[in-house]
Amino acid sequence: MTTPRTEHLILPGVLTADEAAATVRGILAVQREDGAIPWFRGHHLDPWDHTEAAMALDAAGEHEAAARAYAWLARHQNGDGSWYAAYADGDAADVTDRGRETNFVAYVAVGVWHHYLSTGDDAFLDRMWPVVHAAVEFVLRLQRPGGQIGWRRDDDGTDATDALLTGSCSVHHALRCALAVAELREEPQPDWELAAGALRHAIRRHPERFLDKDRYSMDWYYPVLGTALSGPEAKARIEAGWDRFVVPGLGVRCVVPNPWVTGGESAELALALWAIGESDRALTVLQSIQHLRDAGSGLYWTGYVFEDDAIWPRELTTWTAGSLLLAVAALGGHEATCRVFGGDHLPRGLEPATGCCA
Numbered sequence: 395m396t397t398p399r400t401e402h403l404i405l406p407g408v409l410t411a412d413e414a415a416a417t418v419r420g421i422l423a424v425q426r427e428d429g430a431i432p433w434f435r436g437h438h439l440d441p442w443d444h445t446e447a448a449m450a451l452d453a454a455g456e457h458e459a460a461a462r463a464y465a466w467l468a469r470h471q472n473g474d475g476s477w478y479a480a481y482a483d484g485d486a487a488d489v490t491d492r493g494r495e496t497n498f499v500a501y502v503a504v505g506v507w508h509h510y511l512s513t514g515d516d517a518f519l520d521r522m523w524p525v526v527h528a529a530v531e532f533v534l535r536l537q538r539p540g541g542q543i544g545w546r547r548d549d550d551g552t553d554a555t556d557a558l559l560t561g562s563c564s565v566h567h568a569l570r571c572a573l574a575v576a577e578l579r580e581e582p583q584p585d586w587e588l589a590a591g592a593l594r595h596a597i598r599r600h601p602e603r604f605l606d607k608d609r610y611s612m613d614w615y616y617p618v619l620g621t622a623l624s625g626p627e628a629k630a631r632i633e634a635g636w637d638r639f640v641v642p643g644l645g646v647r648c649v650v651p652n653p654w655v656t657g658g659e660s661a662e663l664a665l666a667l668w669a670i671g672e673s674d675r676a677l678t679v680l681q682s683i684q685h686l687r688d689a690g691s692g693l694y695w696t697g698y699v700f701e702d703d704a705i706w707p708r709e710l711t712t713w714t715a716g717s718l719l720l721a722v723a724a725l726g727g728h729e730a731t732c733r734v735f736g737g738d739h740l741p742r743g744l745e746p747a748t749g750c751c752a
Contacts, residue, residue, distance in 0.1 A: 400414060400415070400418075400454055400455055401726070402453075402722075402723055402726030402727055402728045403418075403453070403454060403719065403722050403723060403726060404726070405677065405680065405722045405725060405726060406677075407677070407680075407681040407684070408677070408680045408681055408684060408718075408722060409722055413687075413692065414454070414719075414722070415692075416691075416692030417692040417693065417694075417715050417718070417719060418450075418451070418454040418456060418692075418719070419692060420691045420692035420693040420710075420712075420715060421447055421450060421451060421693075421712050421715055421716065422451070422456065422459055423691075424712050425447075425451075425459060425462075425463070425712075426483070428462075428466055429459075429462030429463045429464075429465050429466035430444065430463070430466045430481070430483075431443075431444045431447040431448060431463055431712050432444075432483040432712070433709065433711045433712060433713065434693075434709055434710055434711055434712065435483060436483055436484075437483055437709070438480040438481060438482055438483060438490050438491075439480065439481045439482075439483060440479055440480050440481075440498055441467065441477040441479075441498045441499065441501065441502065442495075442497060442498040442501045442564075443711075443712070443713035443716075444463060444466070444467070445463070445467070445501045445502060445504065445505035446501075446505075446713050446716045446717060446720070447463070447712040447713055447715075447716040448460045448463035448464060448505055448509070448716075449504070449505050449508045449509075449716065449720060449731075449734075450715065450716035450717075450719035450720055450723075451463070452508055452509050452512040452513070452730065453512070453719055453720055453723035453728050453730070453731050454719060454723075457509070457512060457513050457515075460509055460512075461509065461515075461518060463505075464502075464505065464506065464509060464518070464522060467502055467525065468521065468522065468525050471525055471528065471529070472494070474494075474528075474532050475499070475527075475528030475529050475530075475531055475532035475533075476494035476499045476529070476532045476547070477494065477498060477499055478491060478492050478493070478494060479491035479492070479493045479494065479495050479498060479546075492548075492549035493546050493547065493548055493549060494532070494546065494547045495545060495546045495561070496532075496533045496536050496543050496544065496545055496546065496547075496561060496565055497543075497545070497558075497560075497561035497562070497564040497565050497568075499529050499532055499533050500529060500530065500533045500564065500565045500568035500569070500572075501564060501568055502522075502525060502526055502529050502568075503526045503529065503530060503568040503569070503571040503572035503575065504567060504568050504571045504734060506518075506519070506522045506525070506526050506571070506575060507571040507572075507574050507575055507734060508571075508730050508731065508734045510575070510578075511729065511730035511733055511734065512730040519575065519578070519579070523575065523579060523581075526572055526575055527572075530568075530569065530572045530583075530586060533565060533568075534585070534586070534589050535553075536553050536554070537589055537592070537593070538555065538557060538603070540592075540596055540600060540603045541589075541592030541593045541594075541595055541596035541600075541603070541746075542557035542562050542593065542596045542597075542600075542603045542604060543557055543561065543562045543565045543593065544556065544557055545557055545558045545561050545562075556605050557603060557604050557605065558604060558605055558607065559597065559601070559604040559605070559607060559613045559616065559617070560607070560610070560612040560613050560616040562593060562596070562597060562604065562620075563597055563616040563617050563619065563620030563622055564616065564620055565593065565620075566590060566593050566594055566597060566620045566621065566622050567619070567620040567621050569586055569589060569590040569593065569743065570590060570621060570737070570740035570741055570742065570743065571734065571740060572586060573586055573587060573590065573740070573741035573743065574739075574740050574741055577741055584744075586743070587741070587743040587744045588743065588744050589743070590741075590742070590743025590744075591742070591743040591744040591745040591746055592746055593622075593743075594622045594742075594743065594745070595745060595746050597617050597620075597622040597623075598617070598622060598623065598627070609649050609650050610648065610649050611635070611639040611646050611647055611648060611649065611650075611659050611663070612659060612662070614631070614632075614635040614638075614639055615631075615632065615635070615662065615663050615666045616662075616666075617631060618631060618632060618666040618669065618670060619662055619663075619665060619666040619669070619735070621669075621735075621737035621740065624669075624670065624737060625670075628666075628669075628670045629670055629672075632666070632667065632670065632672070638650055639663075640663075640679070641655050641700065642682070643682050644682055644683075644685070644698065644700055645657065645659075645660035645679070645682050645683040645686070645698070646659045646660040646663050646679065647659075648697065653699055653700050653701040653702075654697050654698070654699050654700075654706070655683070655697060655698050655700065656696060656697040656698075656714075657683050657686045657694045657695065657696060657697065657714040657717070657718065658696070658711075658713060658714045658717045660679055660680070660682065660683045661679075661680065661683070661714070661717035661718040661720070661721045662717055662721070663676075663679055664676040664677075664679040664680045664721040664725075665717070665720060665721040665724055665735055667679065668721065668724045668725055668735070669724075669735055669736055669737060673725055676721065676725060677725060680718065680721055680722065680725075683718075685698065686698060686705075686714070688710055691710055692715070693710035693711070693712070693714070693715045694710065694711070694714040694715050694718060695708075695709070695710060695714070696709050696710075696711050696714055720735070724736075
């Protein structure tokens, strides 16, 4: 029998109640006892995908498991507010990439706000506020004068001056969620508001401030998913790239012209489509990637090379399943997921004055 907390995960042609439950069990089976959620057992964990999987667990009503995932982040945060880019499965002390990527660090704010909206747990928010605050402060130390965010700090302390559009869009979303947490706590953060506004201005008006990754589908839809674009501007961007990236009946290319569609990008595009009121197209995209579903585990293969009719790589990733569950939850009206990704309920920050950052 479907319970009220998971009925929003049933979507025709995408998930039945049993299939949704199996996908959730698949993520839980990968989660370690200490709360960490690696890509799959034996592979590494990164803070962004770990958080996305935790959000999917909250969308499925698995709040205790999600809380353990956030507790893992709190325990492993570095003194400067960051996390490393990758940790080995099995030993949290075994860091496999000691760089600190800004979008990875910022995303905790999205997850924390989503968990709070899912649970109403004030004690959780009290515990995680210092974590979110330190993470945002780390990220904003890498903001460039033009508003864009340097993408990484190396282990030797060298800050990247180059910015990635996808990463900066994800940071923009995280800043808005962090501001929502601050607003609820009545702890104003004017510097964050200015940073969010300057970043949004750069995303909307200054593509030259970001590395050219136009071949990647994420650079196409992330300004919408990251809530920097909305309304007609967002719809125009989606239309402009549709035929270039979407393969009807199969999903979304990761990068053109490669004949490779990926579940994560497809589910994220569906979430962006939902956010701009294109629910029918979002549903079609989610239906198109069900060929990636592994019936045994309930998880999803990362991608499919359609010219070779081959699943590649041969990995069932928690973050692919997590992104699909979040897109389904939004289409199903899950309030916390809708409020986090819809954008209308998040603080906007302060736009630069005319002529600033021009």
